[in-house]
Amino acid sequence: MRRSTRLFEIIQILRATDAPVTAEVLAEKLEVSVRTVYRDIAALQAQRTPIEGEAGVGYMMRRGYDLPPLNFDAEEVEALWVGLSMLARTGDSTLQQAADRVCRKIEALRAPADWLQVAPWGAPIDDPDKGCIPVVNYREAIRVERKIRITYINAQEEKTERVVRPVALIYHIECTMLVAWCELRSGFRHFRTDRIWACELIDDHFCGQGEPLRAIWQEQNQWETGPKAH
Secondary structure, eight states: OOHHHHHHHHHHHHHTTTTOHHHHHHHHTTTTTTHHHHHHHHHHHHOOOEEETTTEEEEEEEEOOOOOOOOOHHHHHHHHHHHHGGGSSOOOHHHHHHHHHHHHHHHHSSOOOTTOOOOOOOSSSOOOGGGGGOOOHHHHHHTTTTEEEEEEEEEOOOOOOOEEEEEEEEEEEEEEEEEEETTTTTEEEEEEGGGEEEEEEEEOOTTTHHHHHHHHHHHHTTTOOOOOOO
C-alpha cells in the first residue's frame, strides 16, 4: 500500500470510531509495523490533521473534521457500487480488499447503494493457505515489467515449467487468466491462474516492452469469443 493511501486509510479508520484506536490496531489493519504507524500519525499531525492522542493510549479524530466530497451523482455511485461488488467474483483477494475500502469511503460521503446486490459466486478466493498463488503477484509483475518463472498444469494435466513476460490479466466469471509472452513457446499464451502451481519473480526485467507487447497481443486476439487457456 502506498504511503498516501495509507495516510488516507488512517483518517478513514479514525473518523469511523468514537473510541481511541491504538497504534497496534492501526498497524494490524494496515498490515504495517507499529513504528510505521507512529511515523504516519506524526506526518498527519504535521499537516494539521486534527488527530489527538499519544503512543500507548490511542488516537482519535477531533469531531467536525471531514474530507472534500466526491462529486459523484446517484447513478455514478450505483455504478461504482455494482462494479466494486463484482470484484468479489474474480477471486483476487487483494483487489476485493481494495474494493471494500473504496465502498467504505463512498458510504462515508453519501448513503450506500446496498440495495444493489451482486451474487458472490465466481472464482474461489486466491487463499495462499489453500495453495493458491495470490493474483496480486501477477499484477505486481505486470506493473514493474518483471519476468516470472511458473509451473503450469494444463487441462490435459501436462506439467511444464517456463519463464514468461506477464502483460495482462483477464477476469472471467469463474477464473482469472494471465496473458504472457512465453519464452518456452516464443509466443503469447493464456494461463489460468488456478492451474499455476508455483510462481517465482526472477531478477530479469523486460522494461519498456510491456505496452508494445500488449498492443501486439490485442491485435492478434479477437474478443468476440475471448482467448482460451491452453
